[in-house]
Amino acid sequence: MAKLEWYLEYQIQKNRPGLLGDISSLLGMLRINIVTINGVDDKRRGLLLKCDSYEQIKRLESILNTMDNITVTKLRQPKLRDRLAVRHGRYIQRDADDKKTFRFVRDELGILVDFMAEMFKREGHKLIGIRGMPRVGKTESIVAASVCANKRWLFLSSTLLKQTIRSQLIADEYNVDHVFILDGVVTTKRGNERHMQLVREVMRLPATKVVEHPDVFVQNTEYTMDDFDYIIELRHDPDEEITYELVDDRQMFDPSGFNGFEF
CATH class of the missing domain: 3.40.50 (Rossmann fold)
Incomplete structure (x- = not known):
């Protein structure tokens, strides 16, 4: 079965050591692969993801919405602007x-x-x-x-x-x-x-x-x-x-x- 591509972008409300590691670990536990990651503009980070099912993304969204240090700004199938934002580090x-x-x-x-x-x-x-x-x-x-x-x-x-x-x-x-x-x-x-x-x-x-x-x-x-x-x-x-x-x-x-x- 073909992998599904998603774009995750979040705003960092409070930056702390290990924040990215926590999110990466969460993605690993949900068996969602990180294809590319980069800073996008000021205090935002964008990730291109691949997974097997939509249910994995729904679970990810539910957990991310409980985290106080970040605010999810985009979680969708990637558009051209999303891919370029991750590639170049700006929108x-x-x-x-x-x-x-x-x-x-x-x-x-x-x-x-x-x-x-x-x-x-x-x-x-x-x-x-x-x-x-x-x-x-x-x-x-x-x-x-x-x-x-x-x-x-x-x-x-x-x-x-x-x-x-x-x-x-x-x-x-x-x-x-x-x-x-x-x-x-x-x-x-x-x-x-x-x-x-x-x-x-x-x-x-x-x-x-x-x-x-x-x-x-x-x-x-x-x-x-x-x-x-x-x-x-x-x-x-x-x-x-x-x-x-x-x-x-x-x-x-x-x-x-x-x-x-x-x-």
Whole structure:
């Protein structure tokens, strides 16, 4: 019988020597295996667990609720955010009002790449938007996540090295296992009808699509923010405001002094 995976997170109310040992011993007596353990944010600890039955978890929960030194904050089947929290020792920040929006700062690029790579590994249609000011690391993070997920990436439009605007793909590029990347500003401000037709074709594929500057993209196309499954915000620091006032032709379309190209 396959083992069941669970995520346990608890807040330490009163830290004392041997607290973790007591909890580990309790898990051992209940025959629940610890897969991974790590501190999660301040005074919280997260554990990935494996067991044979749901009854073991119910017994664990009942006993933990009698302990004065800890408060159980999560006991559930692990979500992606739980796995990453244990792996990196911190939780990904999520918008309190918009649950599909996740926030990162540049110092957290490792977590961001890991987060996107896990999403890229999942099969089927996913539309991901990523907001951020120029040169904060948006495109580089998408490419790095594609490498981590062992996926080939294709730019439909980009300013990474030169301005890229694709108007067609060759046959083997229409692959649902690829990660398709486009820059919402370049696509809507410089793309012609052939380019937009290609974007529509790719949008219909059951594959992963990542749109930089999704707000500009939806303002100038038939797509809406409701079409996006995830929105990622990347800032240099937590207080940075993401605006498009500084996004002009000089910055967005020829950042390295090269002429753009189209193919």
